Amino acid sequence: MISDDLLPRETPVQLIDEHGTAVSDPRYAPPSTERLVEAYRALVQGRRVNDQCSALVRQGRLAVYPSSHGQEACQVAAALALGDDDWLFPTYRDSVAVIARSVDPAQSLVLLRGDWHSGYDPKEFHVAPQATPLATQLLHAVGFAHAATLRGEPTVVLAMCGDGATSEGDFHEAMNFAAVFHVPVVFFVQNNEFAISVPLSRQTAAPSLAHKAIGYGMPGERVDGNDVAALLAVLDTAVERARSGGGPSLVEAHTYRMQAHTNADDDTRYRAREAVQAWVERDPLTRMQAHLRGAGAIDDEAEAVFAAEAEQVATALREAMNAEPELDPEDLFRFVYAERTPQLESQWRMLRDELDRAAMAGTTAGATSPGATEGAR
Amino acid sequence: MISDDLLPRETPVQLIDEHGTAVSDPRYAPPSTERLVEAYRALVQGRRVNDQCSALVRQGRLAVYPSSHGQEACQVAAALALGDDDWLFPTYRDSVAVIARSVDPAQSLVLLRGDWHSGYDPKEFHVAPQATPLATQLLHAVGFAHAATLRGEPTVVLAMCGDGATSEGDFHEAMNFAAVFHVPVVFFVQNNEFAISVPLSRQTAAPSLAHKAIGYGMPGERVDGNDVAALLAVLDTAVERARSGGGPSLVEAHTYRMQAHTNADDDTRYRAREAVQAWVERDPLTRMQAHLRGAGAIDDEAEAVFAAEAEQVATALREAMNAEPELDPEDLFRFVYAERTPQLESQWRMLRDELDRAAMAGTTAGATSPGATEGAR
Amino acid sequence: MTMLETRKSETAHPARPAPSGPPAPEASVLTMAGAINRALADELAADDSVLVFGEDVGALGGVFRVTDGLTARFGESRCFDTPLAESGIVGTAIGMAMNGMRPVVEMQFDAFAYPAFEQVVSHAAKMSNRTRGAVHLPMVIRIPFGGGIGGVEHHCDSSEAYYVHTPGLTVVCPATPQDAYTLLRAAIHHPDPVVFLEPKKLYWSKAPVDTTAPVDAAEIGRARVVREGTDATIVTYGASVGVALDAAAVAETEGRSIQVVDVRTLTPCDDATIFEAVRATGRAVVVAEAPGFASVASELAARIGEHCFTHLEAPVRRVTGFDTPFAPPKLERHYLPDVDRVLDAVDSLHWED
Amino acid sequence: MTMLETRKSETAHPARPAPSGPPAPEASVLTMAGAINRALADELAADDSVLVFGEDVGALGGVFRVTDGLTARFGESRCFDTPLAESGIVGTAIGMAMNGMRPVVEMQFDAFAYPAFEQVVSHAAKMSNRTRGAVHLPMVIRIPFGGGIGGVEHHCDSSEAYYVHTPGLTVVCPATPQDAYTLLRAAIHHPDPVVFLEPKKLYWSKAPVDTTAPVDAAEIGRARVVREGTDATIVTYGASVGVALDAAAVAETEGRSIQVVDVRTLTPCDDATIFEAVRATGRAVVVAEAPGFASVASELAARIGEHCFTHLEAPVRRVTGFDTPFAPPKLERHYLPDVDRVLDAVDSLHWED
Numbered sequence A, B: 001m002i003s004d005d006l007l008p009r010e011t012p013v014q015l016i017d018e019h020g021t022a023v024s025d026p027r028y029a030p031p032s033t034e035r036l037v038e039a040y041r042a043l044v045q046g047r048r049v050n051d052q053c054s055a056l057v058r059q060g061r062l063a064v065y066p067s068s069h070g071q072e073a074c075q076v077a078a079a080l081a082l083g084d085d086d087w088l089f090p091t092y093r094d095s096v097a098v099i100a101r102s103v104d105p106a107q108s109l110v111l112l113r114g115d116w117h118s119g120y121d122p123k124e125f126h127v128a129p130q131a132t133p134l135a136t137q138l139l140h141a142v143g144f145a146h147a148a149t150l151r152g153e154p155t156v157v158l159a160m161c162g163d164g165a166t167s168e169g170d171f172h173e174a175m176n177f178a179a180v181f182h183v184p185v186v187f188f189v190q191n192n193e194f195a196i197s198v199p200l201s202r203q204t205a206a207p208s209l210a211h212k213a214i215g216y217g218m219p220g221e222r223v224d225g226n227d228v229a230a231l232l233a234v235l236d237t238a239v240e241r242a243r244s245g246g247g248p249s250l251v252e253a254h255t256y257r258m259q260a261h262t263n264a265d266d267d268t269r270y271r272a273r274e275a276v277q278a279w280v281e282r283d284p285l286t287r288m289q290a291h292l293r294g295a296g297a298i299d300d301e302a303e304a305v306f307a308a309e310a311e312q313v314a315t316a317l318r319e320a321m322n323a324e325p326e327l328d329p330e331d332l333f334r335f336v337y338a339e340r341t342p343q344l345e346s347q348w349r350m351l352r353d354e355l356d357r358a359a360m361a362g363t364t365a366g367a368t369s370p371g372a373t374e375g376a377r
Numbered sequence C, D: 001m002t003m004l005e006t007r008k009s010e011t012a013h014p015a016r017p018a019p020s021g022p023p024a025p026e027a028s029v030l031t032m033a034g035a036i037n038r039a040l041a042d043e044l045a046a047d048d049s050v051l052v053f054g055e056d057v058g059a060l061g062g063v064f065r066v067t068d069g070l071t072a073r074f075g076e077s078r079c080f081d082t083p084l085a086e087s088g089i090v091g092t093a094i095g096m097a098m099n100g101m102r103p104v105v106e107m108q109f110d111a112f113a114y115p116a117f118e119q120v121v122s123h124a125a126k127m128s129n130r131t132r133g134a135v136h137l138p139m140v141i142r143i144p145f146g147g148g149i150g151g152v153e154h155h156c157d158s159s160e161a162y163y164v165h166t167p168g169l170t171v172v173c174p175a176t177p178q179d180a181y182t183l184l185r186a187a188i189h190h191p192d193p194v195v196f197l198e199p200k201k202l203y204w205s206k207a208p209v210d211t212t213a214p215v216d217a218a219e220i221g222r223a224r225v226v227r228e229g230t231d232a233t234i235v236t237y238g239a240s241v242g243v244a245l246d247a248a249a250v251a252e253t254e255g256r257s258i259q260v261v262d263v264r265t266l267t268p269c270d271d272a273t274i275f276e277a278v279r280a281t282g283r284a285v286v287v288a289e290a291p292g293f294a295s296v297a298s299e300l301a302a303r304i305g306e307h308c309f310t311h312l313e314a315p316v317r318r319v320t321g322f323d324t325p326f327a328p329p330k331l332e333r334h335y336l337p338d339v340d341r342v343l344d345a346v347d348s349l350h351w352e353d
């Protein structure tokens, strides 16, 4: 019966266990050691970026940061599973994946810093803008892949979302459109057990999120989300299936959000410290480190190189975030339409006039606070 | 593994085959002959109502009618599976089910006749207004059932939708909310193979619609939608599960839309006559008739009684539809809010004033055609 | 359900010539539905990246037959049916537009576009702005809108206010077969998302349509005076243009000269044409089917009030749908702005002064 | 993502006394968030059919802490988290209201209410009308709205125009902690669906709140003059009320006496109070954060223009958000109507005449 192929396994695919020991799997061969070293390097960098960003928030240089600390294996695998011409459709939490797709970290943080709504050119990096409205980007991913298919291009699209986002109607519609049109999309759900404060048990009563796949006629797979080897193996397979005309699939990664939803969140209100603590042992970095050390693939020297590289990225990021970019208020009107409408032109003239008057009155450029107002008038 | 219980069978449950022969089933006992006779009687009436309504459309007495001709077994079973205190949440195509819940046929047709948006008091019959925006009513059903559960009432809610409607986001959200809150709802999908012109294969790539259930953690079942015995058995079980705290379930009935989507539709554009013809043999009425005749449960006399009853209903319906009810334009303003707002009051005054002037000018009540205008001024 | 009273409407709405001058010799007489079909076909033929999809647009040709024959002519990959999910339709159209296509999607009826609201408002409207213009979305969302066809609940909404209020959208509404053709082609060429509102009531209205003129991007954003007049100006769009013209004809018999402006593009608004027209007469009535509160009619009245203040002899009057849900078929004639109601509004324009 | 700059806002918005007279002796000083929390608690305590649900409203107490402590006090069955699906939240609330409950649901941010749009517009707004009043839906949809908190994209929309344009909805917007308390209780008692818009910027503004007065249903639909003045009238609501009062204070130092009307209920609109206020001064400015095109501000301007025409010395001016997507945090100060912009509008009211 067809459905059996579509159901996920009872336990998530794992290729390297929590102690770094390889586990053999009947279906998935482990990635090459070379690839794992590359992944580990990206993990180290991803962790460093996450922690740097959290620090920047504490210092007030970044408005908000939804950290993927603890989920770096998912982030890295999502980026590495794709070829250069493939596209990634990430969410607000996927900055590390975006950076791993070689977007400049500072550009990737433009949204969270508050300078603009997105900071990189999607077409340059083949990375869609990080999506905030949950699950909406999954449909964009499906349409994007559909367009590629219609033109006969081999593009594969990997679309990310969280466990909470699977409850949205758009998740359903995206899965269904993808399956009906048989388009090359890999739906990659990072099940980190929480949607802000809401635990998975309040999100679904399903045996697993991957069990949703059969309802669309696509295969679902579950994978240890803190095992970058397993993630790479499973995502590689899914990407390969998609590329070779095998259609979409759903991959659910079991991981855990180690920090609060964002810096603004207080996760002590809804989860016990011990629950979080239990996942420290499953950390994706220490596990891969132990494995690669055990395999003799990395040594102190290699680690020092990786750490130094990561530190460089962090330093560059810090510096970029400490510089205060000159923002142009006219930008508010520049990109709403390809051609500025007469209404927007006149609204900009009004603002420019205000700014000119404020400048003449010696106040700083920009609309002014009530106190400064009187002077300006 | 839990999931096995949640998957539907490979073939739909059938208790009486196309020739009227009983088929034994490992899980579902056949309903009592008494119940089947009652169902047959309702089938005869439902068919008569469907055909009467189609005739009324041809005669211009009804604006539009989406017929459930061929789907009467589903309609009847949905109504009979519920107790008096249970609630039905039907769609535009489910007039026969609504009538089988003892709503006056003429009242049930108010929407389709164009007099008002709905014609019966939902609270009197425990039937929600027939829903037009697809899948939206499924959420109402879930909330309704949730409220009952919170108050400790034993209400079960049966919510209907078509195969096409399962593609909407609201279907997904309703299934998920129902499962997470474990509420007593039976989702009853009439898979009639078409959503207007779009065939099932364009709606889903899933092995069956019932395979969606496992993705929410509820059981899914498939049933022959033209076998009222199987439908009753399966729906009874689902209703009983819901009532006894077993939570929601999804029942997919395999049936066929024998006529065009509505009278306004031209189904020759998208399906072959032979495809339709093939389903004539699976007609829900002839099958049950053969079965009950074979079992000696009905005879010519009983059939004549049923036919006469159905004819009475049709006659009453015809008469009601031929009478032109007096519609009150003030109704436009009466029910928008519990208390009429000052704005609506002044808008009504404007309309009333127009009507008064038109009446004085001797034209018929109501806003007037351009020709009549001049006279009225 | 799909309520198709095409037969009814076919006769109810007399042909009215396209207001853009005398038809070219090449012009053929088309219904508005036919003109839209022709525009789609011409764009599908001209540009491989144009795609048409939605519910029942394939074999059936759409419930209004607007896409009739397109799948047969251009194949399943250019014009196709989707699963029944409007957010899915608009959301995937966004993805297609991100990837070089020019999707033209159909919402079956206005109220059935609401499930797509988040995709329209939070993405279609904002993607260009979000990406600093790096990602434009050249897509068209066709929405049959308005009443006048005896449709049941949810089949006659006038939802334009929701779209015009949303920055980033361009909202277009033709009132003639010619404009339907001209504006739809321009909309498909437009670099930004266009909500293209098709007055259902006019689908079977007929007029000569010139399909030979080159596509003119500037047609979007251009209002048009469709009847000259000196005493008062009616500003309107869509199916109400016909009502306004009928009212103007009646007013003429009463000695009043009424100018009629067809707005054509709701956003961006052609202030210049509208203000000039109103200033010339000093009196204005805005007519639209939608509920009046916070509507396009409100905006037109407010702008005219603000920018033509010193020219106005009377308050700007609005004739709109009531602030109630759309009427059931049998009461719809009371709901829709009609000639009488427009004339009453004209009468109220402080003529005694 | 959830962008919570509560610390920032906490200090930015000085307390402003409730305009409804001197606080009763029982009044305690509450933030607006606290006042809403109190109203919810008081209603949960008073009426078993009141339920509170939405995303993160349970253990977390909502991302703005508005539902803080309600689950602990009233239990999981009275205040609970739902799966993450807004159409699901509103759709099930409709079903609950059909079955005797009075659900109060929270949309986490304004833009995240859009997935529920169809349920709001096609059902919540129309159920009573559809059923000839047989089925009323006493439900409240709470939506934190507007900017001023440095929120990123999708977290600062002002979406009121979409709701006020929809017949069947009642739309309420408090500007003070007292009104938040008073109006929310009235909204929960209201027989029809109420969209309750909570200005995010004011969540941490503090003022004395009297929680002892009996619930007064008539508070809904009642505007209020919150500052007397004789030269011009500012008509506004929500967070802009504070801007208007600040502008009026500055104007006073310049010798101009500005009246300020807080509309409080956007639909139904309290024409009587608004028109009386405008007629008294002969000049009007409407202030609101939302993009101006086809907005609440348009409606107010259009109505005032129509009904106060002969009293107006100058065109009604609108000070609104630009017709662009909401600005990113670092540019938001340019986007939002501020004191200067309001004063410029006042300056333009033809004083030379």
Ligand SMILES: Cc1ncc(C[n+]2csc(CCOP(=O)(O)OP(=O)(O)O)c2C)c(N)n1
Binding pocket: A093, A132, A133, A134, A161, A162, A163, A164, A165, A166, A192, A194, A195, A196, A257, A261, D001, D002, D055, D084, D108, D112, D115
């Ligand atoms: C449509 C929509 N509703 C609500 C929100 C507010 N919100 C932001 S993140 C979030 C939780 C998301 O959880 P999940 O999908 O599991 O992703 P995670 O944050 O765990 O990565 C919520 C409710 C949103 N961004 N979009």
Ligand SMILES: Cc1ncc(C[n+]2csc(CCOP(=O)(O)OP(=O)(O)O)c2C)c(N)n1
Binding pocket: B093, B132, B133, B134, B161, B162, B163, B164, B165, B166, B192, B194, B195, B196, B257, B261, C001, C002, C055, C084, C108, C112, C115
């Ligand atoms: C949200 C929404 N979108 C579109 C429509 C228009 N429409 C009415 S019926 C229909 C097909 C429904 O198919 P299905 O769910 O299979 O039910 P059936 O008509 O076969 O009973 C469509 C597209 C609608 N009513 N609601």
Ligand SMILES: [Mg+2]
Binding pocket: A162, A163, A164, A190, A191, A192, A193, A194, A195, A196
């Ligand atoms: Mg999560």
Ligand SMILES: [Mg+2]
Binding pocket: B162, B163, B164, B190, B191, B192, B193, B194, B195, B196
């Ligand atoms: Mg169907």
